[in-house]
Amino acid sequence: MATKVGKAEGNHHEAPIVPETAAAADPGKIVIIGGGIGGLSCGCYLQMNGFQTEIIEAGALPGGLCTAWRRGPYVFDGCLRWLIGTHPSSAFYQMWQELGAIAGREILTYDDILLVEGAHGKTLAVPADLDKLSREFKHIAPEDTALIDQLVRAARRCASLEPPLDNPVELMTLFEKMRMGLRYLWMVPIILKWKNPTLPTYLARYRNDFLRETLLAMAGNERMSALVLVMMLAFRTRQDSGFVAGGSWAFAEAIAGRYVRLGGTVRYKTRVVSIKVEHDRATGVQCADGAVVPASTVVSCADGYTTIFKMLDGRFVNKKILFLYQRCDLFPALIQVSLGINQAFTDAPHTLSLPLLRPLIVDDQTRHTRMEVETFGSDSALCPEGKTIMTVRLPSRCEFWTHLRKNNRQRYRAEKRAIIREVIRVLDIRFPGLAQHLERSDIATPATFVRYTGNWQGSYEGWLPTPRILGRRIPCTLPGLAGFFMAGHWVVAGGGLPSAALSGRYAAQTICARDGKMFATSEP
Numbered sequence: 378m379a380t381k382v383g384k385a386e387g388n389h390h391e392a393p394i395v396p397e398t399a400a401a402a403d404p405g406k407i408v409i410i411g412g413g414i415g416g417l418s419c420g421c422y423l424q425m426n427g428f429q430t431e432i433i434e435a436g437a438l439p440g441g442l443c444t445a446w447r448r449g450p451y452v453f454d455g456c457l458r459w460l461i462g463t464h465p466s467s468a469f470y471q472m473w474q475e476l477g478a479i480a481g482r483e484i485l486t487y488d489d490i491l492l493v494e495g496a497h498g499k500t501l502a503v504p505a506d507l508d509k510l511s512r513e514f515k516h517i518a519p520e521d522t523a524l525i526d527q528l529v530r531a532a533r534r535c536a537s538l539e540p541p542l543d544n545p546v547e548l549m550t551l552f553e554k555m556r557m558g559l560r561y562l563w564m565v566p567i568i569l570k571w572k573n574p575t576l577p578t579y580l581a582r583y584r585n586d587f588l589r590e591t592l593l594a595m596a597g598n599e600r601m602s603a604l605v606l607v608m609m610l611a612f613r614t615r616q617d618s619g620f621v622a623g624g625s626w627a628f629a630e631a632i633a634g635r636y637v638r639l640g641g642t643v644r645y646k647t648r649v650v651s652i653k654v655e656h657d658r659a660t661g662v663q664c665a666d667g668a669v670v671p672a673s674t675v676v677s678c679a680d681g682y683t684t685i686f687k688m689l690d691g692r693f694v695n696k697k698i699l700f701l702y703q704r705c706d707l708f709p710a711l712i713q714v715s716l717g718i719n720q721a722f723t724d725a726p727h728t729l730s731l732p733l734l735r736p737l738i739v740d741d742q743t744r745h746t747r748m749e750v751e752t753f754g755s756d757s758a759l760c761p762e763g764k765t766i767m768t769v770r771l772p773s774r775c776e777f778w779t780h781l782r783k784n785n786r787q788r789y790r791a792e793k794r795a796i797i798r799e800v801i802r803v804l805d806i807r808f809p810g811l812a813q814h815l816e817r818s819d820i821a822t823p824a825t826f827v828r829y830t831g832n833w834q835g836s837y838e839g840w841l842p843t844p845r846i847l848g849r850r851i852p853c854t855l856p857g858l859a860g861f862f863m864a865g866h867w868v869v870a871g872g873g874l875p876s877a878a879l880s881g882r883y884a885a886q887t888i889c890a891r892d893g894k895m896f897a898t899s900e901p
């Protein structure tokens with residue numbers, strides 16, 4: 378059976394034809410598992426559309442991975458560095474407006490993407506502007522001019538790319554899909570050319586070592602598709618990304634506030650252990666404290682692996698889902714070292730990639746020869762005037778840290794101290810006086826991220842955009858299970874705050890369509 382409804386006005390969008398898989402007449406509440414950005418977004422949009430929802434969140438605060446922690450006068454940010462959608466012309470900006478996420482706070486944007494320092498005193502400030510970037514790259518690597526031109530050309534073409542906000546692809550009519558296909562037709566040659574080579578394959582074509590090192594430092598992970606480099610340059614050149622003053626805390630709390638004002642409720646410190654299923658329909662959730670919360674629909678915005686294989690015992694899977702969870706790569710787990718320094722470093726670049734003369738060993742297998750340092754001054758609203766925060770993030774093996782924390786707490790602490798000491802030693806050489814003025818230091822390991830957010834293998838952004846996964850649609854429903862949806866970074870390859878929030882919006886749109894409702898949005 379299908380439902381079709383007519384055209385609406387204002388912020389309403391025409392609801393497409395969708396199979397009616399749920400009891401549209403059931404007025405029961407929708408339970409959302411997880412109060413990260415995906416869950417909060419889904420909750421906001423469902424509330425905007427007249428649904429009664431409740432978010433059940435294991436932690437004590439909203440935001441999930443989008444979080445921060447206070448140490449004395451310093452707020453150490455565990456997430457936000459750059460947010461896509463800070464320019465009013467972009468589709469993501471519209472979404473952040475609807476969610477009240479930026480709430481008038483200042484956006485810090487930078488002319489440079491990062492400063493890369495080489496082993497022999499070479500430096501390169503990588504401009505966000507593609508014309509300037511092209512000039513700088515050719516200046517240091519004239520022998521790679523042809524490759525630089527190709528890269529810049531591809532990035533320039535992708536700079537206007539916007540996600541479809543009107544409807545997720547699954548809800549589009551054939552006509553809408555064809556229209557979208559035509560709109561993005563020009564992308565096909567770019568995808569064909571850039572998707573399949575991994576970064577090392579692509580970068581091997583460059584003759585200049587320092588440029589190769591720079592491009593890898595910019596992309597951050599060598600298992601990714603070369604297309605990621607193109608997209609990253611495309612997003613950065615259009616000045617549509619920046620740091621929102623107040624950081625992750627202010628950002629998450631703003632959306633959580635919007636959700637509550639829209640009439641939603643959040644049950645904190647409550648872990649969902651299983652999803653109740655009757656006759657292949659989700660009917661509620663069972664919490665660790667024994668409570669059973671009935672629901673007309675369940676949306677899981679918690680970790681994908683836990684949802685599918687633990688909360689639902691792996692009963693609703695197909696080849697596509699098994700392929701994802703058995704064969705696809707994840708963003709790695711991270712160690713984050715945060716330092717609070719009682720001194721302003723006004724000349725420090727906001728993002729610096731430093732070579733390490735002595736490799737930094739962060740677990741039983743991983744050694745780093747570069748380190749990326751983020752610097753936040755008082756303009757970030759994370760520390761007072763005259764003070765600085767520096768953070769260093771280092772990919773590390775999750776299992777090493779979770780095992781150590783569980784089985785040998787003393788060694789776990791000793792390993793953490795050793796890494797902090799080494800980071801301070803390196804940074805004190807680069808920023809003389811840092812160690813002397815250091816007031817606070819802190820380290821979060823992959824075990825910390827797992828403990829606080831439950832993300833599978835400590836992944837900080839879900840699926841890594843490798844050639845294997847790019848271009849695949851990750852389903853937000855499970856085969857054979859009605860009344861159930863997923864949102865958050867586990868249903869979007871490439872993760873990140875905009876993707877998590879957009880997937881929450883898409884889930885709300887899908888539920889509206891299912892129930893024959895016009896999807897409506899509003900702004901605070």
Ligand SMILES: Cc1cc2nc3c(=O)[nH]c(=O)nc-3n(C[C@H](O)[C@H](O)[C@H](O)COP(=O)(O)OP(=O)(O)OC[C@H]3O[C@@H](n4cnc5c(N)ncnc54)[C@H](O)[C@@H]3O)c2cc1C
Pocket residue numbers: 410411412413414415416433434435436439440441442443455456457458459460461647648649650678679680683711713770829830831832837838839864865866867872873874875877
């Ligand atoms: C160090 C770091 C830096 C990052 N930098 C950026 C950046 O600069 N820009 C950007 O766009 N993105 C960045 N990201 C990625 C971004 O934070 C994530 O992709 C995004 O926040 C994911 O949101 P989510 O809602 O999908 O998942 P999560 O944030 O993981 O939220 C899931 C929520 O579900 C809860 N939960 C889990 N299990 C249960 C359960 N059983 N019962 C109840 N609740 C449960 C968790 O507590 C959590 O609150 C960064 C991430 C990290 C870690």
